[in-house]
Amino acid sequence: MNDTFLRACRGERVEYTPVWLMRQAGRYLPQYQAVRANIDFLTLCKTPQLAAEVTLQPVEILGVDAAILFSDILIPVEAMGMSLEFSEREGPVLGEPVRNKSAVDRLIIPDAEDDMPFVIEAIKILREKLKNKVPLIGFSGAPFTLATYMIEGGSSKNFIHTKKMMFQNNRLFNYLMEKLTLTIISYLSAQIKAGAQAVQIFDTWAGVLTPLDYKTSVLPHVKKVISELKKEGVPLIYFVNDCSGILKEIKKSGADVIGIDWKIDMADAIKQLGKKVVVQGNLDPCALFLPREEIEDRVKDILWKGETANGHIFNLGHGILPETPVENAIALVEAVHKYGSKD
Ligand code: CP3
Numbered sequence: 328m329n330d331t332f333l334r335a336c337r338g339e340r341v342e343y344t345p346v347w348l349m350r351q352a353g354r355y356l357p358q359y360q361a362v363r364a365n366i367d368f369l370t371l372c373k374t375p376q377l378a379a380e381v382t383l384q385p386v387e388i389l390g391v392d393a394a395i396l397f398s399d400i401l402i403p404v405e406a407m408g409m410s411l412e413f414s415e416r417e418g419p420v421l422g423e424p425v426r427n428k429s430a431v432d433r434l435i436i437p438d439a440e441d442d443m444p445f446v447i448e449a450i451k452i453l454r455e456k457l458k459n460k461v462p463l464i465g466f467s468g469a470p471f472t473l474a475t476y477m478i479e480g481g482s483s484k485n486f487i488h489t490k491k492m493m494f495q496n497n498r499l500f501n502y503l504m505e506k507l508t509l510t511i512i513s514y515l516s517a518q519i520k521a522g523a524q525a526v527q528i529f530d531t532w533a534g535v536l537t538p539l540d541y542k543t544s545v546l547p548h549v550k551k552v553i554s555e556l557k558k559e560g561v562p563l564i565y566f567v568n569d570c571s572g573i574l575k576e577i578k579k580s581g582a583d584v585i586g587i588d589w590k591i592d593m594a595d596a597i598k599q600l601g602k603k604v605v606v607q608g609n610l611d612p613c614a615l616f617l618p619r620e621e622i623e624d625r626v627k628d629i630l631w632k633g634e635t636a637n638g639h640i641f642n643l644g645h646g647i648l649p650e651t652p653v654e655n656a657i658a659l660v661e662a663v664h665k666y667g668s669k670d
Pocket residue numbers: 348349350351352353354363368395396397398399400401413418419466482529531568645646
C-alpha cells in the first residue's frame with residue numbers, strides 16, 4: 328500500500344513528499360464533466376457509485392498519493408435542516424438564513440448513518456475499490472465556515488450578518504457554533520468508522536476574522552472538534568484559508584497537520600508554527616497556469632522550505648481552479664515526486 332501520505336501526516340520518515348490537490352475531483356477534468364453532464368452536483372454527491380467514480384478519477388489521472396471523498400462541506404448543513412441548492416452563477420444557496428434563537432433551536436444534530444447514508448456508502452465503496460492503493464481522506468467544514476453559510480444564507484463578501492451576530496449576540500453565535508461542533512464531531516467520527524483514513528477540516532472563511540475574534544469565538548470550538556476526534560486515531564488536518572494572521576492561534580488547535588494557503592511564504596509559516604508541526608500546501612492554484620519549468624521552480628522552492636518542518640504534504644494553497652490545464656496538474660504531481668525524493 329502507498330501509505331506515504333499517512334506516514335507524512337504522522338511526521339514519520341517518507342521516501343518522497345506525498346501530494347494531493349484540494350478539489351482534485353472537479354470541473355477541470357473532462358472525465359468529471361462527462362459525469363456531470365447527466366446529473367446535477369447535489370445528486371452526484373448523493374449517488375454513492377458516481378461519487379466514488381469521480382473520487383477515483385484524479386487518483387488514476389494525476390497519480391496523487393491520496394483520494395479525497397467527493398462531496399461538499401454543505402451536505403451536513405442540509406442534514407441539519409436547511410434547504411440547499413447549487414446555482415451555476417451564485418454557488419450555494421441556502422434557505423431562510425439562521426439569525427435568531429428559534430432558527431438555531433430548529434436545527435437538528437444529524438446522525439450520519441440515518442441522515443447522510445450516501446456519504447457512508449460512498450466511503451465503503453471507495454475503500455473497497457481503492458484496495459489500499461492510496462489512503463482515503465474524509466472531510467467536513469469547520470464550525471465557523473459552516474456558520475457563515477447558515478447565517479449569510481450562501482456565499483458572502485464581508486460576512487456582515489455573521490459578524491453582527493458574533494458581536495451583538497455572542498450567546499446566540501456560540502449556541503450555533505456548539506450545535507455545529509457536535510454535528511461535525513459525529514459526522515467525522517462516522518466517516519472514520521466507515522473507512523476514512525484521515526480527515527480534513529476546511530475553515531475556508533476563518534481568515535476574515537481578527538486574531539482576537541478567532542481566538543475567543545472560534546478556536547475553542549475547533550479545539551473541541553479536534554480533541555474529540557483524536558480518540559479515533561486517524562490524522563487530522565486543519566486548513567484555514569488566509570491563515571497568515573492567525574497562525575499562532577491555529578498552532579494551538581491540536582491538529583496533526585496544518586494546511587497553509589499561498590499568501591504566506593512556507594518558510595515564514597513554519598517559523599510561526601514551529602518545527603514540530605507537519606504542514607500541507609502551499610502552491611498558488613494559479614501557478615498551474617505558468618510554463619512547466621516555472622511550475623517546477625516553485626515546486627522546488629516549496630519542497631525545500633517544507634523540509635524544515637516535521638513533515639510536509641504537498642498541496643495547493645486552495646482548491647484547483649476549473650480552468651486549469653490537466654497536463655499542468657499532472658506535471659505538478661510528477662515534479663513533486665521527482666524533486667521531493669529523499670533517496
Ligand atoms: O477536494 C475534493 O476534490 C473533494 C470535493 C469537494 C468539493 N467541495 C466539491 C465541489 C470539497 C472538499 C469541497 C469543499 C468545499 N465546498 C469548500 C471548502 C473548500 C474550499 O474550497 O474552500 C467550500 C467553501 C464549499 C462550498 C462550495 N461548493 C462552493 C462555494 C461551491 C461553488 C463554487 C464552485 O467552486 O463551484 C461548491 C461547489 C462544488 N463543490 C463543486 C465541486 C466539484 C463544483 C460543482 C460543479 O460540478 O458544478
